[in-house]
Amino acid sequence: MTSPLARIPELAAWLAASGIDELELRGPEGQVRLARGIGPSGSGGSTAAAAGPSPRAEPAPGTVRSPGVGHFLPAHPLRAESLVVPGERIAAGQPVGLLRVGALLLTVTAPRAGTVIRVVAPEGALVGYGDPLIDVRPEE
Amino acid sequence: MIRLLACGALATVQDRGRLGALRWGVGTAGAMDAPALAAGNLLVGNADEAAGIEVQVLPLEIRFEAAAAFAVTGADCTATLDGVLVLPWTAARARAGATLRLDRPAAFRAWGARSYLCVAGGIDVPMVLGSRATQLRGAIGGLEGRALRAGDALPVGRAAEGPPPGTGLVPPAIALPRAVDGVPALRVLPAAEYDRYTTDSLAAFWGEPWRITPQSDRYGFRLAGPTLVPLRPLELRSHGIVPGVIQVPHGGQPIIQMCDAQPSGGYPKIGTVIEADLWRLAQAPIGSRIRFVETGWDEALAARDALDGWLAAARRDLSCLSPRSAA
Numbered sequence: 001m002t003s004p005l006a007r008i009p010e011l012a013a014w015l016a017a018s019g020i021d022e023l024e025l026r027g028p029e030g031q032v033r034l035a036r037g038i039g040p041s042g043s044g045g046s047t048a049a050a051a052g053p054s055p056r057a058e059p060a061p062g063t064v065r066s067p068g069v070g071h072f073l074p075a076h077p078l079r080a081e082s083l084v085v086p087g088e089r090i091a092a093g094q095p096v097g098l099l100r101v102g103a104l105l106l107t108v109t110a111p112r113a114g115t116v117i118r119v120v121a122p123e124g125a126l127v128g129y130g131d132p133l134i135d136v137r138p139e140e
Numbered sequence: 141m142i143r144l145l146a147c148g149a150l151a152t153v154q155d156r157g158r159l160g161a162l163r164w165g166v167g168t169a170g171a172m173d174a175p176a177l178a179a180g181n182l183l184v185g186n187a188d189e190a191a192g193i194e195v196q197v198l199p200l201e202i203r204f205e206a207a208a209a210f211a212v213t214g215a216d217c218t219a220t221l222d223g224v225l226v227l228p229w230t231a232a233r234a235r236a237g238a239t240l241r242l243d244r245p246a247a248f249r250a251w252g253a254r255s256y257l258c259v260a261g262g263i264d265v266p267m268v269l270g271s272r273a274t275q276l277r278g279a280i281g282g283l284e285g286r287a288l289r290a291g292d293a294l295p296v297g298r299a300a301e302g303p304p305p306g307t308g309l310v311p312p313a314i315a316l317p318r319a320v321d322g323v324p325a326l327r328v329l330p331a332a333e334y335d336r337y338t339t340d341s342l343a344a345f346w347g348e349p350w351r352i353t354p355q356s357d358r359y360g361f362r363l364a365g366p367t368l369v370p371l372r373p374l375e376l377r378s379h380g381i382v383p384g385v386i387q388v389p390h391g392g393q394p395i396i397q398m399c400d401a402q403p404s405g406g407y408p409k410i411g412t413v414i415e416a417d418l419w420r421l422a423q424a425p426i427g428s429r430i431r432f433v434e435t436g437w438d439e440a441l442a443a444r445d446a447l448d449g450w451l452a453a454a455r456r457d458l459s460c461l462s463p464r465s466a467a
Contacts, residue, residue, distance in 0.1 A: 077314040078216045078228055078251050095227055098308070103315070103453040104461070105308035107227055 008034065020069060024129050063120075064110055064134040070099030072121040072133055077105070084134065088116045096134055099127070114138040141205040142259060144292045145239065148197025150357070153263050153282035153294070154256075155191040158271035162403050168383065169273035169281060172254050172358060172399050172422035176214035178451055179309050180258030182458055183211035183231040185302025190262030191272035193288065195255045200242045202257070204234040205293075209260035209302050213311070215252025215423055218243040230308030251313060252423040260299035276358070277400055303461050309454050312419065316450055320431050323349050324424055326417045327435035327443060331385065333374060333408035341368040341392075345410065349429040350394070356426055358400040363430075367392035368410065378406040384413040396421065416443035 015023055015036055024033045066072065074082040074097050084096045090110045097108040097119075117135040121127055144151075156177065157170025171177035171194055181190045193200075198217055204210075211231050212219045219226040220241050226232045234240060242255060265272050265283055274282025283292060318325045334342070344366035355362040368388050381387070385397045387407035396413060397405070398421075413421055414435060424430050435443075 076216075076227055076229075078311060079245075081246075095225065095306075098227075100310060101457070103310055103450070103457040105229065105310055107230055107306035107308060109306065 005032070008032070020126075020128060022128055023069070061112070062114055062136045062138040063132045064096055064108060064136060066099065066121075066127040066129060066131045066133055067108060068099060068101070068106065069128050070101035070104075070106065070126070072108075072123070072125050072127045073098040073100055073105070074119050074121075074123055082119070084116045084119070086116050086118050090114060090116060090136065097121075108133060110134075110136065112136075112138055141296055142208075142263075142294050143203045143205060144201070144288055144290050144294070145203055146199055146201035146241075147288050147290050147292070148195070148200060149287065150196045151200060151288045152194050152274035152276070152358075153191050153265050153272055153288070154194045154274060155189055155262075155272045157399065158269050158273050158275065158281065161269045161271075162380070162382075164269075165403050166269060166278065166280075167275060167401055167403050168399060169275035169358075170271070170399050171256065171273075173214050173252075173256065173419040175312050175419050175447060175451065176254075176256045177258065179229060179311070179454060180211045180213040180256050181262070182451075182454055183213070183229070183303060183307065183309060184209045184258050184260040185300040186258060186260060186262050187300075189271075190258070190297070191265065191282075192256050192258040192263060193294075195242060195257060196253070198242055198244045198255075200257070202240050204236060204238050204240070204259075206296070207234060207236045208296060208299065209233050209305070210240065211258050212242060212255055213258065213309075214254050214256040216245050216250045217255045218245050227308060229311050231303050231305050233305045253425040254422060259296050260302055261297035264295040264297035275400060277402065303458050307458065307461055309458075312447065312450050313423070316446060318417070318420065320433065321349075323429050323431050324420050325431045325433045326421055327414045327440065328386065328411040328432045329414060329435060329437070329440060331409035331411045333370075333376075333388075334410050336370050336372075336374055336408065337388075337410060338369050338371060341366070341370075344368070346432055346434055349431050351429050352424050352426050354426050358398055360398050360401055361396045361421065361424075363394045363396065365393070368394065370408065374408045376406050376408060378404045381405045381409070382412075384415060384418055385409050386411045386413065398422070414440040414443055416440065416447045 022035045092112045094110045095107045096110050099106045114136040121133045154171040157168035213229050268281045279285035348366050350363040350365040353362045353364050387395045389407050
C-alpha cells in the first residue's frame with residue numbers, strides 16, 4: 001500500500017477545487033491535516049501537517065460539533081420533523097442531526113446530555129470537521 | 141437467531157428474488173422494493189443475496205437472541221431499540237436480548253408502504269430453487285413458505301463486518317425522485333395490445349392519475365381510474381407475463397403484476413412499468429395515486445443504469461468507511 005503522504009498533492013487539488021478550507025484525516029498510522037491559507041505557519045497556499053497530536057482545541061462543552069465534512073441536515077430527508085428542537089432535553093449518544101456525504105447519511109450524536117439551545121448550522125450547509133452544529137446547555 | 145414478539149399480517153422473508161425459475165412456472169417473488177433490501181444488506185455488511193424481512197403491517201417487534209448489526213430501510217417507520225430511537229436507512233447495533241420495535245410513523249402521511257429489516261448475516265432460512273424468498277402462492281421459500289407470525293424464531297447467518305453504527309444511506313426516493321403534480325410518476329413502455337385501445341382511453345391512461353385500490357398486494361396492484369375501452373373485444377390465449385406488466389381485464393380497470401404474480405395470464409397488456417420504477421410502485425400505499433409516463437427502450441435502460449449507479453455509489457462510499465472490507 002502506498003503512503004497516504006503520496007496522495008497529498010491529489011488531496012490538495014481536491015481542497016482547492018471544492019472550496020473546503022481544511023481537511024483532517026486520521027488513521028492507525030497517524031493523521032494528516034491540510035489547510036488552505038490558514039495553516040499553522042501562517043503562510044498562504046496549502047500546508048501539510050503530518051503524524052502529530054491534533055493541534056485543535058477540544059470542543060467547548062455543550063456544543064455539538066461536526067464529526068467530519070458534509071452537508072448538515074437537521075432532519076432525516078424522509079421526514080419533515082427535525083431530530084431535535086430548541087428547548088428539548090437530549091441524552092448522550094442521541095441522534096441530533098445528519099451529515100450528507102455523497103451517498104452516505106452519517107448520524108451526528110450528542111456527546112453529552114443537555115438541553116438544546118438552538119440549531120446553529122443552516123439546513124444543507126457544507127460544514128467541516130469541528131464546525132459548531134447545535135448549541136446545547138450541558139446538564140450539571 | 142431473532143424471535144418475533146409481535147408481527148402484523150403478511151410480513152415475509154424476502155431476498156432479491158427467485159431469478160431464473162420462470163421456465164418452471166415459478167415466479168420471482170423477492171422484495172417488492174429491491175433497492176431498499178439491497179441498501180439494508182450493504183448497511184449491515186451482508187452479501188447481495190442475503191434475505192431480510194419485508195414488513196407490510198406495523199407494528200413488528202423482535203428480540204435479538206444474539207448481538208447483531210441491523211438496519212431498517214424502505215418505508216419510513218418509527219423504529220426503537222429498547223425504547224431508543226433508531227434512524228431509518230442507518231446501520232445500528234443490538235446487544236443480545238435487545239428488543240427492536242417498528243411502529244407506525246408519527247407523521248400522518250409518511251413515505252412508503254413496505255419496510256425492510258436486514259440483520260447482519262441475513263435471515264438464514266433454507267434455499268428453495270436458489271432463493272430464500274417467500275412465495276405465498278406456492279407456499280415455498282422463506283419460513284415454511286408462509287407469512288411470519290408472533291413466536292417465530294428465525295435463524296441468522298454468519299455476519300461479516302459492516303459499516304460502523306450511525307452510517308446511513310440516502311434513499312433512492314431522495315436521490316432519484318420522480319413525481320408529476322406531486323404524484324409518483326412511473327415510466328411505462330407501451331405493450332403488445334397498446335394500440336388496440338381507443339384514442340380517448342390512451343389519452344386518459346397517460347393523462348389521468350390512478351388510485352391504488354385496497355385489492356392490491358404482492359401479487360398485483362388493482363387500479364381505479366378512467367375506464368380503458370378496447371377498439372373491439374379482445375380475447376387472448378394465456379401467455380407469459382412478468383412483474384410490471386399492466387393488464388386490462390374486461391372491466392377496463394388496469395392491474396399491474398407485482399413480485400408474486402403468476403408467470404402467465406390472458407388479459408390484454410397495455411403497457412409495462414419499467415424495472416427501475418417497480419420499487420416506486422411497491423412503496424405507493426393503498427389509497428394513494430400514481431401516474432404513468434410514456435417511455436422508450438433506451439430511456440428504460442438508462443433508468444436502470446441510474447438505479448444501478450445509485451447502488452454502486454452507495455457501495456463505493458460505504459467501502460471508504462470500512463477499509464478492511466475494501467482491501
